[in-house]
Amino acid sequence: VVMQDGGERFAAEGTMAEPWVFFSLQANRHGDVVVGGRTDVADASADSVVVYNGRRVVVREGDGVDLDGDGAALEGVTIGGFDADGAVLSDEGWFSFTAWLRGTGGEALGHALLRVRICRADWDGSGVVDAADIGAFLSSWETPAGPGGVPGDFDHDGAATGADVA
Numbered sequence: 284v285v286m287q288d289g290g291e292r293f294a295a296e297g298t299m300a301e302p303w304v305f306f307s308l309q310a311n312r313h314g315d316v317v318v319g320g321r322t323d324v325a326d327a328s329a330d331s332v333v334v335y336n337g338r339r340v341v342v343r344e345g346d347g348v349d350l351d352g353d354g355a356a357l358e359g360v361t362i363g364g365f366d367a368d369g370a371v372l373s374d375e376g377w378f379s380f381t382a383w384l385r386g387t388g389g390e391a392l393g394h395a396l397l398r399v400r401i402c403r404a405d406w407d408g409s410g411v412v413d414a415a416d417i418g419a420f421l422s423s424w425e426t427p428a429g430p431g432g433v434p435g436d437f438d439h440d441g442a443a444t445g446a447d448v449a
Contacts, residue, residue, distance in 0.1 A: 291332075294323040306365055307333065307380070309372040315403070317341065317372050319365055319380075331365055333378065335401055338423075341378060342399050348384060350395070359387040366394070376401045421448075 293304055307319030319333040331344040344364055347356025363385030370380035378399045384392040406416040406423070425443075436443050 291322050291324050293318070293320045293334075303367075306331070306367040307370045309370050309378075311372045311374045313374060313403075315372060315401075317370070317378055317401075319370065333365070333370075333380070335378075339405075341401055342380070342397075348395070348397065360384055360392060361386075362397075363389075363391065372401075376403065 303321075305318065305320040307317070310316045315336055317333050317335050318337070319331070321330050322332055324330050326345075329343055329345040332340045333342045335341045342362065344362050346362050347358075348360045348362060349355060350357050350360065361384065363383045366381040366383070369382075370378065372378050378401055379396065380398070381394060381396050383394050386392050402412060404412045404416060406420040436447055440446070
């Protein structure tokens with residue numbers, strides 16, 4: 284899978300401690316899928332990601348963490364890594380997962396149950412639903428099918444049709 288910008292792929296050389304590439308795979312009744320794994324990004328402290336529908340990184344190792352629910356990441360607390368298979372993707376668009384946290388010095392702070400809201404309409408993954416999402420969706424809708432399926436197939440019926448736009 285190539286991420287949205289085309290510059291990052293799931294891949295890892297692995298070590299004896301972490302010989303795996305993928306650590307998580309969840310789906311919901313709408314056909315949405317999140318895949319968690321290690322990538323070939325140069326920064327080893329940010330090489331683990333969770334990708335939504337093969338297009339959008341929704342959470343990454345090194346991301347800040349909002350522990351008190353006020354919408355702002357807590358200064359000095361980041362995702363240090365993801366627990367294998369400790370996740371659920373709800374039909375309502377919530378991705379809940381367990382991860383270990385680290386401080387600014389890289390020290391382990393413990394484990395947490397976290398969640399991220401995934402908005403299907405935020406097609407470009409900017410965090411805001413706006414006109415740019417319409418353009419990004421229409422561009423993918425017109426893209427021919429590839430190994431990953433039909434990019435603009437929003438309703439997951441196997442074809443990009445007017446129903447996807449509606």
